Amino acid sequence: MLSMIVAVAKNNVIGKDNKLIxxxxxxxxxxxxxxxxxxxxxxxxxxxxxxxxLPNRKxxxxxxxxxxxxxxxxxxxxxxxxxxDKYIESDEECFVIGGATIYKLLxxxxxxxxxxxxxxxxxxxxxxxxxxxxxxxxxxxxxGITNEENPYDYEYVTYIRK
Numbered sequence: 001m002l003s004m005i006v007a008v009a010k011n012n013v014i015g016k017d018n019k020l021i022x023x024x025x026x027x028x029x030x031x032x033x034x035x036x037x038x039x040x041x042x043x044x045x046x047x048x049x050x051x052x053x054l055p056n057r058k059x060x061x062x063x064x065x066x067x068x069x070x071x072x073x074x075x076x077x078x079x080x081x082x083x084x085d086k087y088i089e090s091d092e093e094c095f096v097i098g099g100a101t102i103y104k105l106l107x108x109x110x111x112x113x114x115x116x117x118x119x120x121x122x123x124x125x126x127x128x129x130x131x132x133x134x135x136x137x138x139x140x141x142x143x144g145i146t147n148e149e150n151p152y153d154y155e156y157v158t159y160i161r162k
Contacts, residue, residue, distance in 0.1 A: 005095050005114040007020070008117055009120060014128045016126070027150075034095070038057060039094040041084070042060070044068065062105075084106075107129050113136065113158065115158075135162055140156075
C-alpha cells in the first residue's frame with residue numbers, strides 16, 4: 001500500500017533548488033514518527049537532498065541511472081517502475097516522500113495522503129499534484145504548533161482515496 005507524505009504551500013509549492021523552503025521542526029518530527037520503521041520511496045534528487053540514509057527506514061530510490069549504487073543494506077535502487085509493484089500491492093504501508101516527479105507518477109497508485117498544508121505561498125520550482133476532492137476524502141485534521149521555531153500557520157491533514 002502506498003501513502004504519500006509531504007509539506008505543501010498554499011500555492012502547491014513543495015521546494016526550490018532541490019531543497020525545502022521552510023523549516024518546521026514539528027513537521028520534521030511528525031515525518032520521523034510516521035516513517036520510522038517503514039519503507040520510503042523517493043527519486044534520486046530527493047535522496048541526494050537528504051544528505052544521508054535516514055535511520056530505521058528502508059530507502060527505495062527510483063532512478064533512471066543504471067550506474068547509481070549506494071553501499072548500504074537499507075537502500076534499494078530501482079530503475080523500472082514495474083519493480084515497485086511489490087510495494088504497491090503490499091499490505092504494508094510504504095511512504096512516497098518525493099520529489100515532484102515521483103509524487104505525480106505514483107499519485108494514481110496511492111491510497112492515503114499525509115499532507116502538511118502550510119497556509120502561506122512560497123516561490124518555488126517544484127509542485128505537488130492538485131488533490132482532487134472527487135478522489136480524496138479528509139479523515140483527519142490537526143492544527144500545527146506555531147511558535148518561534150515553527151513560524152508558519154499550518155495544519156496536518158490526512159486523506160484517504162474515496
